[in-house]
Amino acid sequence: MSRFLLQRLIESLLVLWLMSFLVYLLIGLMPGDPIDLMISADPNLSSADAQRLREIYGLDQPLFSRYWAWLTSALSGDLGYSRLFNRPVEDILFPRLGNTLLLMSCALILALVIALPLGVAAARRPGSFLDVAVNLGAFAGASLPSFWLAILLILLFAVTLGWLPAGGTGQEGLVERLRHLILPVVALSIASVAGLLRHVRASVREALRQDWVRTARAKGLSEGQVVYGHVLRNAMIPVITILALELGTLFGGALITETVFAWLGMGKTIYDAIIGNDFNLALIGLLLATATVLLANLLADLVYAWLDPRIDFR
Amino acid sequence: MSAPHELAASSSAASAAGLPPRRLAWQRFIAHPAALPSLLLLLALALGALAAPFVEGLLGVDATRADLFGRYEAPSSAHPLGKDELGRDLLVRLLYGGRVSLGVGLTAALAAMVIGSLVGVIAGYFGGSLDAFLMRLADTIIALPLLPLLIVLAAVDLGKLGMPPALVQSEMASFWQIVVLIALFGWTTVARLVRGSVMSLKRREFVRAAEALGAGPWRIMLRHLLPNALSPILVATTLSVGNVILLESVLSFLGLGIQPPLPSWGNMLSGAQETLWAAPRLAIWPGILIFATVIAFNFLGDALQDAVDPRAPRGA
Numbered sequence: 139m140s141r142f143l144l145q146r147l148i149e150s151l152l153v154l155w156l157m158s159f160l161v162y163l164l165i166g167l168m169p170g171d172p173i174d175l176m177i178s179a180d181p182n183l184s185s186a187d188a189q190r191l192r193e194i195y196g197l198d199q200p201l202f203s204r205y206w207a208w209l210t211s212a213l214s215g216d217l218g219y220s221r222l223f224n225r226p227v228e229d230i231l232f233p234r235l236g237n238t239l240l241l242m243s244c245a246l247i248l249a250l251v252i253a254l255p256l257g258v259a260a261a262r263r264p265g266s267f268l269d270v271a272v273n274l275g276a277f278a279g280a281s282l283p284s285f286w287l288a289i290l291l292i293l294l295f296a297v298t299l300g301w302l303p304a305g306g307t308g309q310e311g312l313v314e315r316l317r318h319l320i321l322p323v324v325a326l327s328i329a330s331v332a333g334l335l336r337h338v339r340a341s342v343r344e345a346l347r348q349d350w351v352r353t354a355r356a357k358g359l360s361e362g363q364v365v366y367g368h369v370l371r372n373a374m375i376p377v378i379t380i381l382a383l384e385l386g387t388l389f390g391g392a393l394i395t396e397t398v399f400a401w402l403g404m405g406k407t408i409y410d411a412i413i414g415n416d417f418n419l420a421l422i423g424l425l426l427a428t429a430t431v432l433l434a435n436l437l438a439d440l441v442y443a444w445l446d447p448r449i450d451f452r
Numbered sequence: 453m454s455a456p457h458e459l460a461a462s463s464s465a466a467s468a469a470g471l472p473p474r475r476l477a478w479q480r481f482i483a484h485p486a487a488l489p490s491l492l493l494l495l496a497l498a499l500g501a502l503a504a505p506f507v508e509g510l511l512g513v514d515a516t517r518a519d520l521f522g523r524y525e526a527p528s529s530a531h532p533l534g535k536d537e538l539g540r541d542l543l544v545r546l547l548y549g550g551r552v553s554l555g556v557g558l559t560a561a562l563a564a565m566v567i568g569s570l571v572g573v574i575a576g577y578f579g580g581s582l583d584a585f586l587m588r589l590a591d592t593i594i595a596l597p598l599l600p601l602l603i604v605l606a607a608v609d610l611g612k613l614g615m616p617p618a619l620v621q622s623e624m625a626s627f628w629q630i631v632v633l634i635a636l637f638g639w640t641t642v643a644r645l646v647r648g649s650v651m652s653l654k655r656r657e658f659v660r661a662a663e664a665l666g667a668g669p670w671r672i673m674l675r676h677l678l679p680n681a682l683s684p685i686l687v688a689t690t691l692s693v694g695n696v697i698l699l700e701s702v703l704s705f706l707g708l709g710i711q712p713p714l715p716s717w718g719n720m721l722s723g724a725q726e727t728l729w730a731a732p733r734l735a736i737w738p739g740i741l742i743f744a745t746v747i748a749f750n751f752l753g754d755a756l757q758d759a760v761d762p763r764a765p766r767g768a
Contacts, residue, residue: 153592161604169609277754281747283698285705286739289724293732383594390599394702398725408600409706412607424604427597435595 218418238403249330257338279332305400382438484755490748501550564638572646649681683760691753
């Protein structure tokens with residue numbers, strides 16, 4: 139078990155390292171380099187001066203040595219300065235990572251609260267009105283562009299009804315923050331609700347077909363005990379895995395939702411950094427996002443092993 | 453396409469109902485309640501997109517010309533859906549946008565299908581360390597945060613990759629950039645499915661017979677293995693078209709996908725938040741078309757699943 143964990147940990151670190159090189163390479167391929175940005179700030183700069191600046195900042199060095207210099211300084215704790223905010227990258231990113239995690243966990247909880255009971259109820263009565271409605275709802279949720287849903291929510295609740303703010307993170311007081319949280323959480327959770335509904339419904343249905351369900355019924359357990367004591371526990375095993383994979387999707391969704399609602403989280407920061415040529419911020423932001431998703435996958439494997447003792451990890 | 457062994461394998465099921473297998477599959481497909489409406493909807497959208505220049509001529513408008521005196525003009529008989537924030541006819545722009553959005557969806561899904569089929573058949577047939585490497589690669593791609601990565605890749609300056617300026621500045625450059633990007637990340641599902649089918653198929657007698665007759669590995673993979681793994685490929689590809697359209701729309705919405713003036717349903721929504729107060733219908737129509745197209749492709753994939761795999765429980 140610990141060997142398996144160690145192996146997965148090393149693999150994740152390897153992926154993270156490869157990703158850091160890939161993203162470093164890609165960011166170099168984006169329009170404009172730091173010196174171009176300096177030139178735009180000072181139009182009198184001659185091209186010879188620009189060349190000298192490139193040499194001073196090491197931009198004339200080959201890609202690998204630049205990457206190596208960045209990697210060693212980043213590993214020693216110097217993540218660089220954000221061009222947009224004129225502050226160290228870590229000062230910008232970590233508070234915003236908190237905002238994103240708040241948004242994501244609320245959305246995930248909402249998705250579970252909706253999808254679990256509905257999915258189980260639908261699976262218990264195949265072909266019923268509820269089952270058909272749940273299936274249709276899951277299809278619709280999975281086909282809805284989340285940014286469009288966000289726009290529709292703004293149109294209805296902010297523009298037409300005026301009940302909730304159209305965007306922003308909200309500063310003062312708990313009530314104000316919660317009011318700002320509602321629309322982004324709803325917009326973000328719909329896709330997860332749809333995905334979870336399908337998986338819960340399918341896996342509960344599958345579990346209900348097993349022989350031990352008949353045994354449980356035969357020994358006189360009530361239907362509730364059968365469903366919640368036996369079926370649900372077994373049906374949850376595949377759902378947990380989906381849930382962890384869902385985190386990666388949720389992170390992408392958070393980027394969209396945060397951008398539409400101007401929610402000051404990681405996703406919006408990464409997007410703004412890429413659009414605004416803030417290379418240091420974009421690089422670290424993307425790596426932090428990758429690390430979060432990899433960690434979630436690792437966690438899923440652990441929970442999976444813990445839930446299902448049949449799985450052997452050697 | 454229908455090699456003799458394929459017919460032999462399913463002949464028992466066919467004779468049970470006295471119908472050829474393809475008719476049976478069609479019957480199961482059409483029995484899905486959403487199959488026919490989805491098919492008709494997609495056909496209508498495709499026809500509309502193809503007929504865009506015709507509609508443009510019929511209405512006597514020019515969808516590319518801005519008319520700053522007619523901004524946000526309400527629907528009228530001359531402009532059935534009204535005008536957008538630059539005074540262009542909304543209906544005709546939606547039809548042209550359909551060409552781009554459907555075009556990206558179909559092209560990228562097909563490209564991903566080809567890559568995935570090849571990777572899957574190679575991994576499944578050769579096995580060993582090649583298989584381990586390819587499947588590890590697929591796992592890694594699945595584990596990456598797709599959207600942030602696509603945003604970085606879509607922001608890449610094609611000129612810096614050494615592409616000729618004429619190509620970079622052409623109107624279709626952003627179209628092909630998105631297609632290539634999505635195909636590069638979208639092949640994993642098909643690859644896994646094909647690998648799974650090939651692993652079981654390659655032990656079957658007809659493959660052994662072909663090997664004994666001296667067929668080379670490519671002939672076996674392309675003529676004997678892939679055609680028999682066609683059903684899962686077809687279902688997965690149909691389902692992926694919807695996802696590709698969603699990805700394209702969000703990238704274009706964020707300003708990193710299809711670049712204006714080329715319209716796509718996604719980039720028609722990128723100004724929607726600003727125009728929400730002036731003309732909400734500009735935010736409604738492109739979204740409805742994206743939603744309808746994606747759900748139709750998802751239903752179609754579900755119906756195809758029923759058609760090719762009668763044992764699978766409905767809707768599961």
